[in-house]
Amino acid sequence: MRFPYKGYAGKILRVDLTSGKIREVNTPKEWARKYLGGDGMAARLLWEEVGPGVNPLGPDNKLIVATGPVTGTIWHTSGRVVAVSKSPLTGIWGEAHSGGHFGPEIKYAGYDMIVVEGASSKPVYLSIYDGKVEIRDASHLWGKDTYETTEMIREELGDPAVQVASIGQAGENLVKYAAIITNYHDAFGRTGMGAVMGSKRLKAIAVRGFGAVEVAHPDEFYEFALEGHRRVLESDQAMELRRFGTPMLVAVKQAIGELPTKNHWVGVFDRYHSIDAETLREKYWVATKSCFGCSTACKKKHLVRAGEFAGTFTGGPEYEAVFAFGSSAMCDNLPAILRLNLLCNKYGVDVISAGKTMSFVMELFEKGILTKDDTGGFELRWGDYHAMLEALDMIVFRKGFGDLMAEGVRAMAQRIGRGAEKYAMHVKGLEISGQDGRAHRSAGLTHAVSARGADHMRSLVTVDQLAYWDTARERFGEDKVEGVVNGYSEAYKGLAVKMHEDAYAVRDSLIVCWYTVGWPPIFWMDDFARLAYLVTGEEAFKDVREMWVIGERINNLKRAFNVRLGITRRDDTLPERFTKEPMPAGPAKGQVVNLDVMLDEYYTLRGWDLKTGLPTREKLVELGLEDVAAELERLGKLPRSERPPEGEGGVGEAG
Amino acid sequence: MGWEVVFVAQMMLLITPELCTGCRLCEGACSFHHYRVIQPSRSRITVVKFEDRGLDVPVTCLQCDDAPCVAACPTSALWKDEESGLVVYEAERCIGCKSCITACPFGGVGWDAETNSILKCDWCGGDPQCARICPTGAIKWVRADQADDTKRRMVALRMQEVAQNLMAPKRAGV
Numbered sequence: 001m002r003f004p005y006k007g008y009a010g011k012i013l014r015v016d017l018t019s020g021k022i023r024e025v026n027t028p029k030e031w032a033r034k035y036l037g038g039d040g041m042a043a044r045l046l047w048e049e050v051g052p053g054v055n056p057l058g059p060d061n062k063l064i065v066a067t068g069p070v071t072g073t074i075w076h077t078s079g080r081v082v083a084v085s086k087s088p089l090t091g092i093w094g095e096a097h098s099g100g101h102f103g104p105e106i107k108y109a110g111y112d113m114i115v116v117e118g119a120s121s122k123p124v125y126l127s128i129y130d131g132k133v134e135i136r137d138a139s140h141l142w143g144k145d146t147y148e149t150t151e152m153i154r155e156e157l158g159d160p161a162v163q164v165a166s167i168g169q170a171g172e173n174l175v176k177y178a179a180i181i182t183n184y185h186d187a188f189g190r191t192g193m194g195a196v197m198g199s200k201r202l203k204a205i206a207v208r209g210f211g212a213v214e215v216a217h218p219d220e221f222y223e224f225a226l227e228g229h230r231r232v233l234e235s236d237q238a239m240e241l242r243r244f245g246t247p248m249l250v251a252v253k254q255a256i257g258e259l260p261t262k263n264h265w266v267g268v269f270d271r272y273h274s275i276d277a278e279t280l281r282e283k284y285w286v287a288t289k290s291c292f293g294c295s296t297a298c299k300k301k302h303l304v305r306a307g308e309f310a311g312t313f314t315g316g317p318e319y320e321a322v323f324a325f326g327s328s329a330m331c332d333n334l335p336a337i338l339r340l341n342l343l344c345n346k347y348g349v350d351v352i353s354a355g356k357t358m359s360f361v362m363e364l365f366e367k368g369i370l371t372k373d374d375t376g377g378f379e380l381r382w383g384d385y386h387a388m389l390e391a392l393d394m395i396v397f398r399k400g401f402g403d404l405m406a407e408g409v410r411a412m413a414q415r416i417g418r419g420a421e422k423y424a425m426h427v428k429g430l431e432i433s434g435q436d437g438r439a440h441r442s443a444g445l446t447h448a449v450s451a452r453g454a455d456h457m458r459s460l461v462t463v464d465q466l467a468y469w470d471t472a473r474e475r476f477g478e479d480k481v482e483g484v485v486n487g488y489s490e491a492y493k494g495l496a497v498k499m500h501e502d503a504y505a506v507r508d509s510l511i512v513c514w515y516t517v518g519w520p521p522i523f524w525m526d527d528f529a530r531l532a533y534l535v536t537g538e539e540a541f542k543d544v545r546e547m548w549v550i551g552e553r554i555n556n557l558k559r560a561f562n563v564r565l566g567i568t569r570r571d572d573t574l575p576e577r578f579t580k581e582p583m584p585a586g587p588a589k590g591q592v593v594n595l596d597v598m599l600d601e602y603y604t605l606r607g608w609d610l611k612t613g614l615p616t617r618e619k620l621v622e623l624g625l626e627d628v629a630a631e632l633e634r635l636g637k638l639p640r641s642e643r644p645p646e647g648e649g650g651v652g653e654a655g
Numbered sequence: 656m657g658w659e660v661v662f663v664a665q666m667m668l669l670i671t672p673e674l675c676t677g678c679r680l681c682e683g684a685c686s687f688h689h690y691r692v693i694q695p696s697r698s699r700i701t702v703v704k705f706e707d708r709g710l711d712v713p714v715t716c717l718q719c720d721d722a723p724c725v726a727a728c729p730t731s732a733l734w735k736d737e738e739s740g741l742v743v744y745e746a747e748r749c750i751g752c753k754s755c756i757t758a759c760p761f762g763g764v765g766w767d768a769e770t771n772s773i774l775k776c777d778w779c780g781g782d783p784q785c786a787r788i789c790p791t792g793a794i795k796w797v798r799a800d801q802a803d804d805t806k807r808r809m810v811a812l813r814m815q816e817v818a819q820n821l822m823a824p825k826r827a828g829v
């Protein structure tokens with residue numbers, strides 16, 4: 001039977017590496033209707049198949065690579081793809097998104113998702129080529145970096161257009177924040193998806209497809225797609241993003257006091273100009289590239305032409321790498337940052353977690369909590385980029401103290417003790433990305449409540465950060481606009497975060513890119529409703545309210561996945577630095593985050609229990625998640641109004 | 656053959672690879688125009704990617720005046736339309752010998768396994784969709800006798816960046 005909706009391939013590829021069994025199953029129609037695709041569908045699959053007892057690095061964990069109905073069409077930014085798994089870094093919901101050209105190829109190969117389970121006894125890679133799916137030996141690739149792996153696989157399959165998602169040595173060595181790299185320069189960066197591949201001894205997934213993506217209403221879709229591209233080309237901000245890429249945020253954030261510096265101690269970096277986009281463009285830029293189907297083209301290629309790091313040629317860095325290896329580590333040497341970025345791509349490492357781990361260690365040295373005696377003679381001081389390069393090598397190959405650094409800051413703080421936790425910048429085990437709630441209040445809430453931990457991509461509100469008055473007025477109304485736009489105020493941030501989280505869940509399920517949705521604000525839910533309808537043909541998607549329901553449903557399901565693992569309000573928190581240490585300098589001087597006020601508003605709007613942060617039966621049922629409610633009830637993880645206050649989250653907590 | 660438009664002058668697709676970001680929208684639009692689906696493998700324009708070097712080159716039929724494919728074709732399935740300048744393909748006459756693929760010096764002709772016919776640019780009947788969708792100006796639909804002006808202006812504007820591009824490394828560093 002043909003899949004009833006267009007846009008989808010209608011098939012899921014399932015691979016069991018333990019048995020070597022490969023099969024194709026139909027994409028459930030109901031999943032498309034209720035969860036759209038991408039992030040949403042993957043959430044459904046992970047909820048159903050990865051229970052609370054599963055070891056993230058064991059054979060029972062599953063790696064899901066998912067596309068959405070829009071993937072591989074020519075809609076603006078239709079090249080995105082998501083990897084979902086239980087995270088080895090955080091132990092909860094893990095997800096990482098990649099651009100490039102890998103996602104569309106999966107669709108052309110005839111699949112909506114690839115699901116890998118089990119574990120191979122020897123290194124293998126998965127090859128999907130023109131309808132033929134094979135598990136191939138990868139012994140000769142083990143120990144190679146992602147560049148070598150990509151090249152060797154392309155050579156082996158005799159086709160340089162094969163799309164390769166691979167792990168480097170970091171994934172092999174189960175570095176908890178190892179990334180999956182696609183074709184040299186793009187990454188499924190966060191939450192250790194590369195370690196999941198490593199644990200399965202899956203070196204790479206190589207895909208080449210020759211099929212088509214159909215859309216339900218071709219002519220209208222085509223015109224709408226052209227209009228979408230036009231809107232991007234007419235946006236000054238999008239074109240500025242094309243010119244400078246995401247590092248343009250360095251100067252923007254410096255100006256508002258939100259450039260995390262010295263391990264998020266302060267939001268201004270006096271030497272920021274040495275690492276900002278102007279310097280990058282002037283001295284190192286060589287080419288501007290884009291992901292599949294994208295008119296923005298924010299991707300940059302950089303080359304160091306002279307000096308110690310001459311010859312370093314790298315895709316990126318993005319803003320997050322510049323802040324993590326730059327201001328956060330007090331390093332103003334841009335060539336060194338480019339080098340670290342390149343090495344992270346080659347070894348397959350998340351730049352944010354790596355950079356934040358290094359700045360954590362730097363602060364521990366500064367405070368005297370760590371000394372050379374603890375690290376076998378290794379020392380990491382602010383701005384010492386030679387030591388940072390050494391640290392990266394130690395992490396990837398788990399040498400000496402690197403073995404501990406490879407575990408991420410939460411585990412390190414637990415092991416080190418002596419008050420180290422105070423300087424561990426993480427939420428739920430995920431290192432904090434390049435925002436600061438003290439200067440950008442909604443970002444504090446975003447970090448605290450995001451399903452994957454201290455995340456900026458799932459609900460980052462930009463209207464307060466960048467003072468988008470018009471957008472704020474449209475989205476929130478005249479009465480709220482002033483409060484919403486004020487980045488130093490908690491006002492309406494619960495509302496803003498909830499709204500953006502739901503919209504972004506739709507974005508991540510269609511899947512389209514964060515840029516031109518979050519920043520600059522060009523596409524929003526009305527566009528998504530029209531797009532989803534034109535692509536799939538499902539009439540119900542036309543109604544924008546349906547999009548909001550789908551977004552809310554996905555977020556509730558992801559929350560339920562985490563709640564099943566013991567997450568409650570207590571975990572929706574921030575390091576004390578943000579809630580107790582007033583910002584010491586810069587435009588946001590004196591600011592702290594009042595998290596509880598925002599949390600109360602957020603839970604109230606979510607219809608979740610205020611005290612525990614657990615989703616309520618009413619909310620889950622309203623969203624058509626009766627089975628999820630039943631499962632949580634069985635585990636004693638639904639809030640009960642009659643429950644005494646001290647019993648919160650108690651039942652089943654030990655499991 | 657869908658050749659409906661009459662021009663005052665011969666047109667051409669002006670391709671400037673150093674502007675190309677490798678988005679492959681041209682491939683998508685081309686396949687959409689011809690098959691109403693998005694299927695880059697059946698596009699008549701292909702973006703050749705050298706990702707490790709940050710290089711993307713869109714390649715398609717250049718509609719040569721003295722076309723090697725026309726000379727190679729044993730059945731006159733390919734012929735030059737002198738007025739428009741298009742090298743026209745008539746599938747009904749094609750015997751699938753693929754001599755044109757061999758003869759083309761640029762890789763501008765491909766083979767479509769789904770229909771057993773060649774894949775060759777037909778200018779979309781006079782409104783090339785690749786040029787219409789290209790977001791960077793890497794493909795432009797211009798008068799052939801004015802293409803040099805267009806090119807000069809583009810190059811002059813981008814002097815500095817072009818110079819930097821030429822310095823791109825042969826291989827990725829490290």
Ligand code: SF4
Pocket residue numbers: 724727728729730731732733748749750751752753754755756773
């Ligand atoms: S494949 Fe067809 S068009 Fe090409 S040379 Fe042979 S007969 Fe002519």
Ligand code: SF4
Pocket residue numbers: 681684685688698699700715775776777778779782783784785786
């Ligand atoms: S002009 Fe039309 S047929 Fe020719 S390459 Fe461009 S899109 Fe394809």
Ligand code: SF4
Pocket residue numbers: 674675676677678679680681682702711713785788789790791792793794
């Ligand atoms: S549409 Fe333009 S920029 Fe995009 S790949 Fe084609 S030629 Fe390059």
